[in-house]
Amino acid sequence: MKAIFMGTPQFAIASLEALYESKFDIKLVITQPDRPKGRGKKLQSPPVKEKAIELNLDVFQPESIKDKKAIDIIRDINPDIIVVVAFGQILPKEVLEIPRFGCINVHASLLPRYRGAAPINFAIINGEKKSGITTMFMDEGLDTGDMILKDEVEILETDTFLDLHDKLSSLGKKTLSKTLNLIIEEKAPREKQNNEKSSYAPIMKKSLGLIDWSKSSREIVNLVRGTYPWPSAFTYYNNLVMKVLRAEYDEEASLTVPGTILRVDNEGIKVAAGEGTVIIKEIQMPGKKQMMVSEYIKGNKIKEHMVLKNE
Numbered sequence: 001m002k003a004i005f006m007g008t009p010q011f012a013i014a015s016l017e018a019l020y021e022s023k024f025d026i027k028l029v030i031t032q033p034d035r036p037k038g039r040g041k042k043l044q045s046p047p048v049k050e051k052a053i054e055l056n057l058d059v060f061q062p063e064s065i066k067d068k069k070a071i072d073i074i075r076d077i078n079p080d081i082i083v084v085v086a087f088g089q090i091l092p093k094e095v096l097e098i099p100r101f102g103c104i105n106v107h108a109s110l111l112p113r114y115r116g117a118a119p120i121n122f123a124i125i126n127g128e129k130k131s132g133i134t135t136m137f138m139d140e141g142l143d144t145g146d147m148i149l150k151d152e153v154e155i156l157e158t159d160t161f162l163d164l165h166d167k168l169s170s171l172g173k174k175t176l177s178k179t180l181n182l183i184i185e186e187k188a189p190r191e192k193q194n195n196e197k198s199s200y201a202p203i204m205k206k207s208l209g210l211i212d213w214s215k216s217s218r219e220i221v222n223l224v225r226g227t228y229p230w231p232s233a234f235t236y237y238n239n240l241v242m243k244v245l246r247a248e249y250d251e252e253a254s255l256t257v258p259g260t261i262l263r264v265d266n267e268g269i270k271v272a273a274g275e276g277t278v279i280i281k282e283i284q285m286p287g288k289k290q291m292m293v294s295e296y297i298k299g300n301k302i303k304e305h306m307v308l309k310n311e
Contacts (some may be wrong), residue, residue, distance in 0.1 A: 001080040001184070004099075005057075006030045006065075010047040011165060012085035014173035015106050016055075019083050022180045026057055026078045030070075032088050033061045064232040065089045074098055080182065084138060085172065091141055102181050103138040106176050108168045110134060110150055112198035115143035120164050123155060124226035127218065129162060130154055133172045135179040137190065144198075146190040148182070151175045161229040206231040212310055213259035217249035217276030232284075235259070236309040237302070245290055246282035251275070259308040266294040269302055 003024035005016050006029050008205075020026060029052035037044040052059045062070040065087075071094050071147065074082075081101040084091065096103050109119035113136040121132045132152040136145040151174065153167050182188040209227045211220055224233040224247045233244045247268075254262065254272035262277065263270040269280040284290035285300070297301070 001025065002027050003079060004028045004030060004074060004077060004079045004082045005048075005052075005085075006082060006087040006091075007048045007085040008046045008088045009086050010030045011108065011169045011172070012048050012087075012106075013051045014169045015083065015085040015176050016048060016051055017172040019180070020055055020057075022177065024081060024180065026055075027079060028060055029057045029075070030060045030062070030074075030087070033063060047196060050211065054175040065095060066092045071095060076185060081180075083176065083180075087177075088176060090142070091138060094140055096140065104148070104176075104179060104183070105136050105138045105143070106172045106304065107136065108165075108172070109201070110152065111136065111143060111147055112193040113196065114199055114201040114267055116201040117203040118169060119201045121204055121226045124159065124161060124164060125222050127222050128155055129158060131168065131282055133175040133303070135175055144195070148179050148188050148190070149175055157263055158225075160225045162229065170271040204231055209233045210310060211235045211244065211308070213271065213308060217251065217273040217278045220273055220278050221247050221249040236311065237285075238306065239309075240286055241254045242308070243284040243290070244280050244282075245291075246280075248279045248281060249273075250277045250279060252277055257307055259310070261302065261304050261306050264293070264297060264302045264304055266297075268293045269306060 001024050003019055003026050005019050005026055007016060031046045031048045034043040034045050050058050072161050074095055075098055079099045082099045083102040084103055085106045091103060110132040114122055130152050132150055134150050135148040139145040151171055153171055155164060209231045227233050228245055235242050235244060254277050257271045258272050258274050260272045261269060262272055271278045280293060282290060282292050283296060
């Protein structure tokens with residue numbers, strides 16, 4: 001049975017492995033084009049392309065999956081199934097209708113919650129206690145197709161985006177493997193999504209990381225965790241952008257203006273929030289490396305009683 005895999009980032013690699021280890025024969029891996037990265041703007045391949053080459057699989061990198069050439073290539077292969085994981089482009093109806101088993105998506109949330117591009121980030125930012133993987137039959141909507149399987153994972157209070165990303169990537173491999181077996185046996189369930197319970201996780205923007213100190217300390221720390229390592233939470237100290245990379249919350253009440261630096265020591269920078277306080281553990285100042293506050297203050301001054309700004 002013939003398969004095509006579509007995916008782009010590191011998250012999709014475990015699912016590519018699941019398809020590779022299944023009874024399907026991967027005829028083509030479709031991923032995004034190489035893009036310039038870093039200061040030198042050197043072309044960099046997507047992680048899925050690098051893995052596909054390692055597995056000796058053919059790779060196709062169209063600018064748009066809607067192009068006639070791309071659709072014709074897929075049609076010529078005539079796959080029994082297409083597996084899509086964080087591909088980064090919306091599939092047109094012409095592609096969705098090609099495989100006899102359909103197009104199967106591995107999504108990093110418990111649908112219908114957190115449809116969209118950044119479900120891992122927003123699950124943490126919004127303080128969710130659990131997340132998971134949902135496999136589904138794709139339709140023309142954005143993560144609106146009939147669900148097949150769901151598997152849950154706990155979100156720990158210390159989990160950053162990277163931590164949850166890795167948990168869900170591994171879980172995605174297991175959930176996809178079970179899903180593929182059910183599809184082969186023609187026993188895959190179909191459960192319609194309840195649109196009234198849906199929520200949306202849009203593409204991450206740098207501006208999302210701006211800390212509003214009037215919020216509770218728990219909400220602020222959730223933002224720090226959910227935006228690490230990119231775009232990262234940030235605030236303004238003495239008109240300089242201070243990236244806040246690690247932080248802890250304390251529900252101890254503070255009667256001072258939110259954003260006020262209460263104390264600076266080896267424990268961190270203690271800041272008043274709308275409710276409780278935040279202890280900033282790791283920062284990055286302009287032109288400097290990211291470092292623990294305990295290291296930063298050995299050669300730099302952070303003044304107490306100054307107010308961190310939202311703008």
